[in-house]
Amino acid sequence: MPEPRPPIVELTLARMREFTREPEAIFWVFVFPLLLALSLGFAFREKPPDKIPIGIVAGPHANERLAALRASPVLLPRIVSEEEGKLALRRGKISLLVTGDATPVYRFDPTRPDARAGRIEADDALQTAAGRKSIFKSTEQHVSERGSRYIDFLVPGLLGMNLMGTGIWGVAFSVVNARMRKLLKRLVATPMRKRDYLLAHIFSRIGFLIIETVALVTFGWLVFDVSVNGSLVTFSILCITGGIAFTGIGILIASRARTIEAVSGMANLIMMPMWICSGVFFSYERFPEPVKPFIRLLPLTALNDALRLVMNDAAPLASISTQLAVLAAWAVLTFLIGLKIFRWQ
């Protein structure tokens, strides 16, 4: 008879088998994040800035103004009637309306940045056409470096969000399902150690975390040329610590819940603030200064910040120690509290 494997190994294997035999879970964990990255990546892909639409009120000077404004590479002028132009301006179809007889009058909403830019560009073009000479010839340098594009911001954010979602859902659903089936009660009727059951969830999560992280990072690299600039060891330590922190939160959420509805509500309640505040799609720098220290204590903020540092700025392990400490604290506290208050029946 072969020596039986230790319970922690059997429990981890069982958890992994259950998960891979659930086709929906495969979709949400592995396919969905890739689709999300693909659609967002294309929506925010690099493209030349839109030209600013400008209306010129028909009149004696209209044609010469049209020619002058067409000379500017950033303007998109057209001739409109006065009534038509005012309507278009109000509806935002044009950013600026040029009227006036001998000297131009600019009608625009000064709170709109493109309208202000349009006013400066249009005035410059008309002045130049009227014969104004530049005092000196300036030149332009356009910047679009890897690491500073929106997609470079987005991919680490999506990775962090995915690790959060799969960590919390993967554990919470499985535990509550086992509780509803009275399987937890059956397991504690054996000599199984309770912490082994919860540790098995963490170990199986680490296994899947490696697969989903490799998939998403490879995808970002092949499709959007986003790569991990920092050390892969640092990157791996970070992803695993983050994954364990969210698994701990999943265990805590599932520790008392008796129904799938209860655990879904609780998981959404906990994840919602992090979707908004933790800088997945946009930077949390816009939030007021007094709340930022709290935002930085959220596990997803810590993970996203550190992921961006490692992926984009090639930060070494030492420089993400604060974020790692935040994640480790979440992991240990949630696991211990979850184990303590866990409802086995």
Place this chain on the structure above:
Amino acid sequence: MTEVSNLAVSCVGLKKHYSDVRAVDGLDLSIGLGECFGLLGPNGAGKTTTIEILEGLTPRDAGDVTILSRTWEHDERELRERIGISLQETQLSDKLTVIETLTLFRSFYRRGHEPDELLRDLSLDEKRNARVGKLSGGQKQRLAVACALIGNPDILFLDEPTTGLDPQSRLQLWDVVARFRAGGGTVLLTTHYMDEAERLCDRIAIVDHGHLIALGTPKELIAKLDAPFIIEFTSEPHLDENEIRAVTGCRGCTRRGDAWQLRVDSLAVAVPQLMGAIDARGAKLVTLSTHAATLEDLFVSMTGRELRDA
């Protein structure tokens, strides 16, 4: 102390209440090593609460529990190694196969059976690689019992092991229990099936509303009935209770729906008298049946209710 060490399970003054319901109300039980003991009673009698307290899964309000001369408070891990449990309504993981499930449970025990051998013993070897979700009710229940047996326990606790199973699956499970006993094992099971209790158990405790209402071997219990035979009949129109009680040797009667049930000393005396009473009333006999008293009849006579739908 020899007396104590011969006991597999004992409890004294066991009490448990849920909000305002007294699920178990002062129960004393002693189950000897090697014995098969049945807790018999209708749904809600407190059987499951009792067995789960004895299994160390449900805390009790009062009373003492001793399992294999040990207590849950001091020796939980040791006891978990030595008992096997099949809960009522546990659903094992649908996504795992039979052998994976059994191998998982085997890993929890220091000693125990080889999973493949146990599958052969329980006629589950053909389903070795089938997912648990694809098994029939009887196969699932046998797997549940296999998980209880995998650690080669001294005591097997089975909570309603055959409820909802087809007759063939019940027979297969009875066979499993009989073989476990043949190996010296002790069994505590709950059931609301008379025939199951009569066939499997050395001794039976009948419980109702958390109380012990009768205890003994199946034969002793039936002997407790004041009358050994039962007559059931319906007539058009119905007879009144005093007309029935007038039958010689009638020890009692109960009305259920259209039917009257009489407990009598002798069929030879009672049946002709009953026919006479029906004739005298000018009524017509619609149905008539008689049988030797069973545990079911004992329960009805003691509580006025039936076991299965009480």
